[in-house]
Amino acid sequence: MKVFITGGAGFIGSQMAEVFLREGHEVVCYDNLILGKREFLKGCEQNAKFRFVEADLLDLDRVVAEIAGTDLVVHLAANSDISQGAEKSDVDLKNGTIATFNTLEAMRRAKVRNLLFASTSAIYGEASKKPTPEDYGPLFPISFYGASKLACEGLVSAFVHNCGFRAVVFRFANIVGPRSTHGAIHDFIGRLVKDSSVLKVLGNGTQQKSYLHVTDCIDGMRFAWDKCSAKHGESEFFECFNLASHGVSNVKYLAQTTVEEFAKAREMKSVPKVEFGEGNRGWVGDVPFTWLDGSRLEALGWKARLESDQAVREAVKQIIRDKLGSKESFL
């Protein structure tokens, strides 16, 4: 099978590429290297079945040329730094919505029909029902990122119905693990490096979200594709799943875990204190409480290896190890 991964040099994409290559598949990673990093593909470069394309999804002709002959498209590329949207309101329109349209349009032109698409819990906005199931409505996202992903889901649905695609949409929990490039854990570690006596957290620590480890994310996507693909045969289909582990983790847990693991890694005598601020909202557009209902995918037989708190701890350890072990300075 020939797999085409957009955002293929990114946090999730680069690790997915490794998984597919290990199984003997051909992999093309397409990435503009704005958020993705070439070094994440070190493990892939040696493989004769691997190819990297440095290009932008806004270049439709290029996407059409590169995507031709693909069996499965995994569309991960996006502006994953949600907090940016509030300041540059067109980032998500361009790198989310239009980039996704181009990916789908390129598939149509090149007669490629199989798609895994990474959506997000942010499309639910401030959902009144928690855990939130896939058929929840209304969908009023509060971030430009969530708005863009909702737009993309609609596009995938329309392409399925108009052009015979076979697609699975995944509404991601907060994905954590090695190679992540931003988010609360990174922020906390950065603060500790500057001042390891105390970790000052902006909010009151009560925000809570569903966390999923990146290995579970990749495993869940592949599982769902195999199940849906087998169920529908060659027919067009549109399926949608929340992709989450059990439970949620709050900011207090993230902060406490980070100071504990930081102290261990640095062999400190005492664990840094954590101090909280006020309010439960990080940045404009942030949803303070999310809890995804993952039972739809579980009903097909899949379960995340790590629960939310476990995923956070494993990710914290891995990120600290990568940061302290690398030549890159924190400062």
Added chain:
Amino acid sequence: MKVFITGGAGFIGSQMAEVFLREGHEVVCYDNLILGKREFLKGCEQNAKFRFVEADLLDLDRVVAEIAGTDLVVHLAANSDISQGAEKSDVDLKNGTIATFNTLEAMRRAKVRNLLFASTSAIYGEASKKPTPEDYGPLFPISFYGASKLACEGLVSAFVHNCGFRAVVFRFANIVGPRSTHGAIHDFIGRLVKDSSVLKVLGNGTQQKSYLHVTDCIDGMRFAWDKCSAKHGESEFFECFNLASHGVSNVKYLAQTTVEEFAKAREMKSVPKVEFGEGNRGWVGDVPFTWLDGSRLEALGWKARLESDQAVREAVKQIIRDKLGSKESFL
């Protein structure tokens, strides 16, 4: 009050402009005249408080310049010919999603915050619940038009939360009445002009949709704005309403009404026969059965003057009168 209407030379926009002018407001109609018609503004042109701008919403700088100083934006512009999307998949992306982004971004830049936005029942896709309420999920539209309107709703929601807008989103039923430019009624009349002995309908006639007369559409939007605006004061808000009359009308009723009114207008001795075909779907992306639950707006005290069947009959009469009375030939 100064009102800025996008798609202001169109079917609904031009009639809304007349209503606002009658009440003494200033009105700017912004339209690229791709679907809109300058002649629809004949009734407005004499009014000193009226101004027409022939320009495209894709020209962001122009929108910013023209929208400045506006009290209320009524964003109606879109590719209203849904069936086009299946062939030109980027029409709705450009003239729907990006045009809407530009309208909202122009409002942000010009510090204009009040918005009425025309969405559609097509965002519900093939809803399993009928009548369909506003909090229905999941939202998987099957047309590019529906996908674009869903994208636009998400954008409006994000702009409200990030930029303090005050917005009401209306999910329109099928709007009918004078100055409409396409749709089943127009199609039927066109066929009768070519052959008045029989009206051949492509489908089996069982498709049914919620119809709303354009005068009720405009009245409902204005009613909802007044109510929401008063309720929320100067605070930011996002409200969403289905905009529909009571009941639904099927294609059989549309066809029968058209032949009856056509025969009356032409003073024919007998009413043309109607012959149906097979299947319940018109074009790819069409939703054969829609039924909007309008009770949310009704709970605020509004009710459409005409029920669905009445709206269809009034629109059929008006369209036939306008066509037969005008100098334009049918042929």
